[in-house]
Amino acid sequence: MSIASKAAGVEFRNVSRRYGNTAAVDDVSFTIEAGTLVTLLGPSGCGKTTTLRMIAGLEMASGGTILIGGKDVTRLPATDRNVTMVFQSYALFPHMTVADNVAYGLVVSGVRKRDAAARAAEGLELVGLGGYGQRLPSELSGGQQQRVAVARALVLEPEVLLFDEPLSNLDAKLRRKMRDDIRELQQKLGLTSVYVTHDQEEALAVSDRIIVMNKSVIAQTGTPDELYRRPKNRFVADFIGGANLLDGELVARGGGTATVALGRLTLSVPDTGLPAGEVLLAIRPNAIRLRPGTVGDGSGDGIPVTVRKATYLGSHMEYGLVSEFGDLFVVDPNVANPVPAGAAALATFTGDGIAAVAR
Template sequence: MSIATNASGVEFRNVTRRYGQAVAVNDVSFSIRAGDLVTLLGPSGCGKTTTLRMIAGLEMASSGTILIGGKDVTRLPATDRNVTMVFQSYALFPHMTVAENVAYGLVVGGMRKTDAAEKAAAGLDLVGLSGYGQRLPSELSGGQQQRVAVARALVLEPEVLLFDEPLSNLDAKLRRKMRDDIRDLQQTLGLTSVYVTHDQEEALAVSDRIIVMNRSVIAQIGSPTDLYRRPRDRFVADFIGGANLIEAELIGRGDGVAAVRVGHAVLPVPDADVAADLPLGGVLLAVRPNAIRLRAEVGTGNGVPVTVRKATYLGSHMEYGLTSALGDLFAIDTNVVNPVPAGTTVTARFADDGVMVVPR
């Protein structure tokens, strides 16, 4: 027995969720195309998990409209929505075998046990766990338990598959493998998926689009490339990729280049990376840590003198904490053979790529 896909789009229209006087999600609108993986990204308390739970029907919107596959599901309970969720805690029954866990939702839904068992086996095969059906969850690793949780969700053939921080309990190496596996499976099956995380690297790795949330509202929606290269404001610039935010002045634009004064230096920035309606005057220059180049010469050209406050070796790269007249800066350098010692004064130059202008 195979597993069919019933991918449907999701739309929020001016959705708000209140708890008494507290507003968890405030007038949020977005649409998710069928077959896309969209990540809700933001710090703790921003409203992303509440938004996910409203898609699932585990929370009810206080106002606004929620549509799945063009159907208004705003007032439908979770049991009447063809949506499944993969939880952070896996939520496997410890007394059931892996196969019984995967088949559980099918059996409860009225499917014959023989058919449910056949479909569960197909689900386990999809996630690379063929032959593990008779084991107990306690006999599996954390990554394998997560795969069981995914298989259990897939066999229900949902219109939308939801992931609530599914990798937070795994170690760093396994997180990378699991996020790649989830993305590959999602693309192979054409699943509509909504993925919640606070890890920006994870979001960049798995998403077709990212919805960045902050303080109960949407800060920006875009592709991983758009959000990294063209952040709309200082929050997005800092949250996606950890930019250094430097006081600067936009002094001119022309021929596809914006001129930005930083201290005594004037830097060219691609005008495509500058908000079209941003007027000349005070702005913030968002500089990615890997766009800062440390050079031994001091006081020449368009560089900024900096003192290395801290130098940290991390195997594949060096991390530098820098002190300058522009404020404290953070830099990453792949040159680990000849690191710059702490206490050294050098010149910091900014690369052409990885430098953006955002509103002050």
């Protein structure tokens, strides 16, 4: 199959989608490079699905320009765009065999049945379902049905492959496996893929880049690492991976780092260009370590806390802490020596996983 050679980039230039006076997407601009997987991430109602549907041509932009492969497709209907979508519901025909489901789009577009059947078989092999062609969808598991939906999209050899919350109907273990399979297939074939989810972990796992949306606009765009380590605002810091948000004061900058005072402690964080003054410290749960002790007892530096809740989860402990700066949520890999609920302790901070954002 020649899927890789057809990969095309996607560009939005000041694109909006309005319903009356309500903006579902408001003046959004971004570029998706050919052959990459970019995730549209955000809470329900942020505009991510509407954005995806505008790429597909299932929604028409109220303003701005949409380009696919450098071609202006803003006013083209879905039938005139070489784009396919994998839906959340799979949308398989229950009365058709797996092979016929995969070949359906080819047959409808005029491909001879023999050729369509051969390409369907190849598509099923690609997704690990060779030999399943004569089964009905009802005879497959949820994960296998999702693979059929992916194969059906792949055989059409699209310039852009779209995923609309494709894993939301699967259990947690299968969801992890399927996201890895989708990512591996995308990289193997060099597909341009746009992926919509509200699951932050899923987005971090599959993406080359992530576009975080909130309230119809883009909050931040970057690689998973950039978004996690250097969020630009409170929303992104809290939405990507969760963060403890504490009031601090930026007191100095230089050499690519900024010094932030948190009570009597000073912490070094990446310099994101914020001016001196009040800031929010976004502290990841795994950037906090806990040990028994109190300030001044010789056990080391830190902030005094009381353990409100201690939960053992096998590979790590989860703690809810009470501190002078507010409640803290901590993920600590030290399961051999847990600190019990009700105990006084010291919370210290690692050198990674802390960022300063505007208040």
